[in-house]
Structures are given as C-alpha cells and as structure tokens.
Amino acid sequence: MRRRFFAIFAIFAIFALTLASFIAPRTLAQAPLPQQTGAPQTPAIDFTKLDQDALGWLQSLIHINTVNPPGNELVAAKYIAGVLQQEGISSEIDQSTPGRGILIARLSANPVPDPSRALLLMGHLDVVGVDKSKWQVDPFGGVIQNGYLYGRGAIDDKGMLVAEMAVLVALKRSNFPLDRDVIFLAEGDEEQAGEAGMKFAIENYWQKIAAGFALNEGGNVTLKDGKVQYIGIQAAEKVPVNVTVTANGTSGHGSVPLPNNPIVLLSSAISKIAAYQTPFQLTPVTQSYFEQLSMVEDPEIGKWMRALDSPVRADLAEEKVAAANPVWNAMVRDTIAPTMLQAGIRPNVVPSEAQATLNVRLLPGNSIDSLILKFREIVNNPQITFQADTSIGEAAPSSSLDGAFFKTIQQASNEEFPDVPVIPMMSTVATDSADLRLRGVQAYGLLPFPLTEEDALRMHADNERIPLDSFNKGIDYLYRIVTSFVAEK
Numbered sequence: 001m002r003r004r005f006f007a008i009f010a011i012f013a014i015f016a017l018t019l020a021s022f023i024a025p026r027t028l029a030q031a032p033l034p035q036q037t038g039a040p041q042t043p044a045i046d047f048t049k050l051d052q053d054a055l056g057w058l059q060s061l062i063h064i065n066t067v068n069p070p071g072n073e074l075v076a077a078k079y080i081a082g083v084l085q086q087e088g089i090s091s092e093i094d095q096s097t098p099g100r101g102i103l104i105a106r107l108s109a110n111p112v113p114d115p116s117r118a119l120l121l122m123g124h125l126d127v128v129g130v131d132k133s134k135w136q137v138d139p140f141g142g143v144i145q146n147g148y149l150y151g152r153g154a155i156d157d158k159g160m161l162v163a164e165m166a167v168l169v170a171l172k173r174s175n176f177p178l179d180r181d182v183i184f185l186a187e188g189d190e191e192q193a194g195e196a197g198m199k200f201a202i203e204n205y206w207q208k209i210a211a212g213f214a215l216n217e218g219g220n221v222t223l224k225d226g227k228v229q230y231i232g233i234q235a236a237e238k239v240p241v242n243v244t245v246t247a248n249g250t251s252g253h254g255s256v257p258l259p260n261n262p263i264v265l266l267s268s269a270i271s272k273i274a275a276y277q278t279p280f281q282l283t284p285v286t287q288s289y290f291e292q293l294s295m296v297e298d299p300e301i302g303k304w305m306r307a308l309d310s311p312v313r314a315d316l317a318e319e320k321v322a323a324a325n326p327v328w329n330a331m332v333r334d335t336i337a338p339t340m341l342q343a344g345i346r347p348n349v350v351p352s353e354a355q356a357t358l359n360v361r362l363l364p365g366n367s368i369d370s371l372i373l374k375f376r377e378i379v380n381n382p383q384i385t386f387q388a389d390t391s392i393g394e395a396a397p398s399s400s401l402d403g404a405f406f407k408t409i410q411q412a413s414n415e416e417f418p419d420v421p422v423i424p425m426m427s428t429v430a431t432d433s434a435d436l437r438l439r440g441v442q443a444y445g446l447l448p449f450p451l452t453e454e455d456a457l458r459m460h461a462d463n464e465r466i467p468l469d470s471f472n473k474g475i476d477y478l479y480r481i482v483t484s485f486v487a488e489k
C-alpha cells in the first residue's frame, strides 16, 4: 500500500489502497516526489523490505528492557550500533554512567560539516515501568496481535527511534544525494531527569550533535473515525519550575493552640494561591494552534476559538475555550499545582515549620520571579516565604513557524495527508527539545504514526501498542519530511 510499488504492481496497490481507508491516496512514483518537491530522482528503495526490517528492529528493542530506572540503555544502544554497522553506517556509543549512554551516527553531505545546516533525528531509548498483571501480553515480548505490535515503548519512544533509523538506513541504502548532514541520536534517561541522556549528550558531545534543525517526539497524527483528523507539530513547550512554600510559626504543645500554627498559615496560603487565576496569554504558537484547531473541532467551540482575537468577544471566548478543556486551559496561562506537603513530627506537637511544593508550568518567556511577587501579594503574610528551584527549567524559545524547516514539514504533511490541517502546538509537558531550543536549534516534536486517541493514551499506560499500518505510514511520512529537507536541490 505504499509508494514503493512499481508500475507492474499498480493493480495490487490500488486494491490495497481501497482497503486502507484512513491512508490518503498514495503516489505510485518513486520517492521523494521529484516534481512536487524539486528533489532529484533517487535510486529505488525497497520499502516493503525496509518496513519488515524496521518491524524486526522495533520488536528487538522492545525485548531489551530499558525501564528507567535503571534504564540500561547501553544494551539497546549496542543493538542499534550492530544494525547500523550491517547497513554500513558507523556510530559511536558514549557511556554516561555504567550501563547507560547515548549513540550518535551521521550521514555526511560534505567532507567539512556545517552544523548550522545539519538535521538531527533524535529519540530516547528508555521507557517507563509496567504493571505486568494489567497487560494482555508480555510487555517485553514484542507480540503482534490483530494488526498491532504490543510492547512498552512501541509508541514512546522506541517506535519513533526505529522510524528515524529506518529513514537513515533508507538514505544510506539508496545513496541519497544529501545537501545537509543527517545526524541520528539515540539518547536515554528521558523518563527521569535526563542527566544520563540528553543533558550528558549536550554537555559532553555537543560538537557531534550540533545541528540547526531537529525532529524529536512530542507531536501527533490524530486518527478519528478512520481518518486523519489533524497533525500536531510541537514547536514550543512550557517551562517547569518547582516552588517551595514555607510557613514559619511557634512550636508548642498540641494542648494549647496558638494563632500562628504554621500548618494553618500554610493551608490558608495554598488556598489563596489555588484560587488565583493567572492571566490568559496567547503566544504565536498557541494563537496558530487555536486558529487551525477551530477547523476540525466541534463547531460551537470552534466558533469561540476563532473569536479569541475578536476585539469585542475575546474575553468571553477566552473563558469558553479555557473552560472547555483542562489541557487548553494549561496552554493559555501559567499553571500552579500544589503537589506535596510536609509538616509535623508528632500528633501532640505543633511544629515550627510547614512546607508545600507548587509545581509551576510557565509559558515560554514568563518569569518565575514575577509570579512569586504575585504570590507574596496574594498571601500577604511575612511568615510565608517562597523559594524557586531554578535548576529545573530554563525558558527555551519557541521554534519558528515561518522558517524553512517548518514550511517543509507543512508541505510534506500536505503531500502525505492531503487536506489534513497541520497544527503547531505548545506542549504542557517538557521534552528534550527544550535543551536544543536553548541552543538555537529549530526543533519540532512529531509522532509520525496515525493513532486514535485511545491508542495514544496507552503511552505510559497498560497495553501500549502501535498499529502496524500506522507504523509503516509513519516511516513513509518521516521519510518524506526528511528527504524533502535534506535533498540536494
């Protein structure tokens, strides 16, 4: 069902296309659509073989247990190095701590690399844990059932890594004429702090992965009622900061309550902060997100999304959109979630101190200092102090929505999924792309596999799986994006 079919297989291809209703009509020409993209004709690539190979690689990677902690990404990195070596692609593995590390490979366009033009394809090898008793199959078995491959990491993020590997291998097998270097990075420790993965890679091996552009996890191709509804490309993300709130009071015997009990002071402070609504703010990315999303959403809410920039109705529109979905609400303001409490040592002792943690997610560019000033004003009590943990987040800028790479992604998406809106997004959670954006990389989040919401929600949950059709389609889609961008013009 894919463009690899030569003319003599056209009949089979057309027959197969009618079966795959969610897959947009495909061209039967050889990749990568030379007339439309201006890319040169390239030697034929056997995509059927590539898909079979990729499925085998993904099954093998699922077999390698990389639950973080402890991660054990090194075994998986060595497996990938072996596959790449067989394809004639050399790679290097660098250990961050024993058993953990990263893999870097590169296809060079020129003898002298130009990092500012290079494209980085990246993903993480580690996965989150499983509750085996809730799975219908072995989560590390690589089991195929009813057209799905089941396994921890099938979507997040081994599926993406393998799709990127497949693109790299396809470029190598076809001796694709490159105009830019293509770098492949398999990192780890993404599901924890990233110290043994992306942070290690950037601090120690920046020269080897430096690129002007990057593709990472973070977006989505949403499948609804058998059709691709929209494509979300992550171009920005919120910045996490933890704030410790401390209340000080007088300790004493529980039998003689005092007015400045720190537990009471802290509770009152947290209630006031929780009742505070931070201002509604649109960024260029969220503005474009709501404009595009309004075309595929339910007409009533779509109308309010379009009214967000109306001078008359904007206030009401802001309220309606934020109230309609907690994720949308989190995309249009700084959010504050109290997540931890700590106080007291004995039931009959009034403690002298009580502490709470606020998990704050700032919109890019907003400052934690100004938000803390606001907290002080609302709480209005000198016995309450605030301390931000600044090591956690840094304000990474958004990636451009006008730049050449984003335009290529849009164009390739329109070719792969005709008439499907391409929507730039800001994720409320943090990804490794923030570290890249801080270094000036135009990084975009993509998960190229068409998935229903139900399947997407299995990420980090029980019975994670990827439909085999979507896996193949995702490889095609990624190949189209990459070749459109890196081809010699």
Ligand SMILES: [Zn+2]
Pocket: 124, 156, 157, 190, 217
């Ligand atoms: Zn992930």
